[in-house]
Amino acid sequence: MRKKVLVLGANFGGLTAALAVRHELDGDVDVTVVSASDQFLFNPSLIWLPFGKRDSADITFPVAPTLESHGIEFIHAAATGLDPVAKKVTIDGGRELGYDYLVIATGYRNKDDVVPGFKENANTITTLPAAERAAVAWRRYLDRPGDIVIAASQGAGCFGAAYEFLFNTAYQLRKAGLHKQVKLTYVTAEPFLGHFGIGGLPHGEQLLGMFLRKEGIDARISTGIDHIDQGAMVLADGEKLPFRFSMVVPPFLGQRFLAGANGMADEKGYIAVRDTYQSEKYDDVYAVGVAAAVDAPWQTPTPVGVPKTGFPTEEMAHTAAANIAAQIRGEEPTHKKAFGDIKAVCVMDAGNNGVIILADKMLPPRKHGVLIPGPQAHLMKLGFEKYFLWKMRHGYVQLP
Numbered sequence: 001m002r003k004k005v006l007v008l009g010a011n012f013g014g015l016t017a018a019l020a021v022r023h024e025l026d027g028d029v030d031v032t033v034v035s036a037s038d039q040f041l042f043n044p045s046l047i048w049l050p051f052g053k054r055d056s057a058d059i060t061f062p063v064a065p066t067l068e069s070h071g072i073e074f075i076h077a078a079a080t081g082l083d084p085v086a087k088k089v090t091i092d093g094g095r096e097l098g099y100d101y102l103v104i105a106t107g108y109r110n111k112d113d114v115v116p117g118f119k120e121n122a123n124t125i126t127t128l129p130a131a132e133r134a135a136v137a138w139r140r141y142l143d144r145p146g147d148i149v150i151a152a153s154q155g156a157g158c159f160g161a162a163y164e165f166l167f168n169t170a171y172q173l174r175k176a177g178l179h180k181q182v183k184l185t186y187v188t189a190e191p192f193l194g195h196f197g198i199g200g201l202p203h204g205e206q207l208l209g210m211f212l213r214k215e216g217i218d219a220r221i222s223t224g225i226d227h228i229d230q231g232a233m234v235l236a237d238g239e240k241l242p243f244r245f246s247m248v249v250p251p252f253l254g255q256r257f258l259a260g261a262n263g264m265a266d267e268k269g270y271i272a273v274r275d276t277y278q279s280e281k282y283d284d285v286y287a288v289g290v291a292a293a294v295d296a297p298w299q300t301p302t303p304v305g306v307p308k309t310g311f312p313t314e315e316m317a318h319t320a321a322a323n324i325a326a327q328i329r330g331e332e333p334t335h336k337k338a339f340g341d342i343k344a345v346c347v348m349d350a351g352n353n354g355v356i357i358l359a360d361k362m363l364p365p366r367k368h369g370v371l372i373p374g375p376q377a378h379l380m381k382l383g384f385e386k387y388f389l390w391k392m393r394h395g396y397v398q399l400p
Contacts, residue, residue, distance in 0.1 A: 002030050003328045006089060006099035008079050010035035010063045011043075012313040013105030013289035018072050019397045020321035021103075029328060033067055034091055036078035036106075040066075040392055043309060045385055046125045047164040047349065050134040050247075051172050059385070060128070061393045070395045079106065082261040084282045101284050101324045104271060105317065108252035108290040108309070114153050117228035122151075122248040125165055126158065137245060145178050146244025149233050151187035154224035155251035157197045157305025159190060162249040163208070164349050169247075170215040171351025179216070185241055186212065187220045187233065189302040194371075197307045198344060198362055199298060201369035211350065211373075224302045236302075251305055254291050266293060275336035277320040283333075286324065288316035294339045297363055308339075312362060315342045318397075339363070347381040354378045 007018040010033050018033045042059040049055065067074045075097075081090035082104075088096045110126055112119045123134040141148075148169060152162035166186050173179045190196070193212070194204030212219055224236040228248070233241045254269020264281050265271050270293035272280040277292060279285040287293075290313075294306045315337055323333030340363035348355045354377025359369035391399050 002028065003100040004098065005029055005031045005101045005103070005324060006097055007031065007033045007103045007105060008035070008089065009033075009103075009105035009107055009289075010037065010067075010074070011040055011105070011107055012310060013107070013291075013317045014103070015040060015063060015066070015392055016314050016317035016397045017103045017105055017286075017288060017321050018067065019070055019395045020318055021324050022070055022072055023398060024321055024325035025328060027071055029325075030073075031071075032073040032075060032097065033063070034075045034077055034079055034089070034097065035063065036076075038062055038064060038074075038076045040389075041128055042385060042389055043126075044161075044381070046128065046131040047161055047168055049128075049131040050123075050125060050138045051168060052135065056128055056132070059389070061389065066393055066395050079255070080257050082257060082264075084262050084264060084279075084285050087284070099284075101327065102286065103317070103320055103324070104258070104285065104287040104291045105289050105313075106255045106258075106291055109255065111155065111251040111253050114155060114250045115225045115227050117230075118153070118225075118248060118250060121228045121230045122233075122246045124248055124250060125161065126249060126252075134247060141245040142176060144244065145176075145182060147183040147185070147242055148173075149185045149187060149241050149243040149246045150248075151225060151233065151246070152189055152249045153251065154189045154236075155303045155305055156189060156249045157252065157307045158249050158309065159188065159196045160307060160346055160348055162186075162188065163196075165247055165249075166217065167211065167215065167350035167353070170217060171353075183218065184216070185218045185220065187223060187225065187235065187241070189222065189224060189300070189304050191222045191300045191302070191304070193219065193221060195300075195304065196357070197296075197304055198359075199296075199364045201344075201357065201359055201371055204371050207355065207371050207373060222300070222302050252290050258291070268293075270294075275338045276323045276333045277316050277337075278323065278333065284327075286320040288320050289313035292316060292339070297340070306339075306363070311345050312339065312342050344369070347377050347384065349378055349381045352378055354381060356380065
């Protein structure tokens with residue numbers, strides 16, 4: 001009998017895993033994708049949406065046609081339960097789906113209770129609806145400008161997005177002629193500028209410091225947020241930063257339904273995995289992207305998370321797909337890629353400038369790491385957005 005592979009999620013991790021396992025086995029497998037969203041979202045471009053440089057149609061596409069053209073069934077529903085012993089997933093409406101192999105690629109949700117007042121009084125850009133709300137707030141702000149606070153809270157891991165939004169904000173203030181009259185402040189849990197949640201790279205602190213000085217941005221480093229009032233952010237040390245507009249990147253969490261999955265997930269909804277991306281408890285369950293637990297090789301005075309979205313998620317998904325294909329062929333799952341050994345490849349946009357970030361490993365110790373500043377980074381991000389959306393829309397996950 002043909003084996004059944006069930007994939008939960010249809011974004012970077014889910015779409016990649018589903019298409020890759022189907023290609024690995026030349027179609028000799030039944031693959032089903034279940035997702036609460038029927039749209040693929042290119043999350044890296046959410047930084048531009050509040051400024052009117054993108055809208056949802058520019059950075060999304062429906063996943064059903066892509067999957068169905070590759071012989072993959074798509075079910076538009078949210079997973080609500082998982083029984084890894086019975087090998088069953090429950091979805092909206094109480095329907096149960098069985099599987100031989102399961103890939104959990106359900107992405108993240110914001111930790112909305114990270115600090116009091118975050119949800120009520122701050123904007124964020126980590127989801128499409130939130131970025132669209134931030135766009136409304138930015139338009140209101142331009143009618144009545146004032147000071148701005150951009151922050152990456154304690155426990156956050158997506159520092160790249162915080163920096164990108166910070167520098168894009170500075171760029172938009174210059175375009176609007178507001179640069180000299182607006183105090184722009186960056187608040188971060190990072191122990192130093194350019195830590196990025198990956199331990200930093202050579203000369204990164206100096207480079208980021210230069211960027212901040214050039215734009216006249218004040219920084220509060222290695223600090224948490226106590227609470228956010230309407231119009232003011234209060235830091236852990238008691239300092240009060242008034243603002244007319246703010247954006248905060250919070251920590252991410254896994255999905256709630258995983259908490260009841262027979263002790264497989266921790267309190268954040270993250271699943272402990274081996275270097276094969278099999279869960280530690282079950283050989284037939286894989287977790288990739290934010291759902292996979294990652295231990296950072298450091299401790300910081302203010303808690304700092306590790307970024308797992310984008311390129312690392314793709315690498316995890318390809319590794320999981322190769323191992324599922326091996327298991328279906330009756331072989332051992334020998335493909336391994338420890339998270340820390342995944343290459344760091346990132347482009348940080350800064351309006352009309354940016355930084356290309358490259359390293360031989362995501363986490364230290366490393367042999368090589370470099371940050372390359374310049375306008376070519378901005379152009380590279382624009383080009384990559386178009387290429388990646390084209391690649392995923394057509395299901396060409398075998399391309400780099």
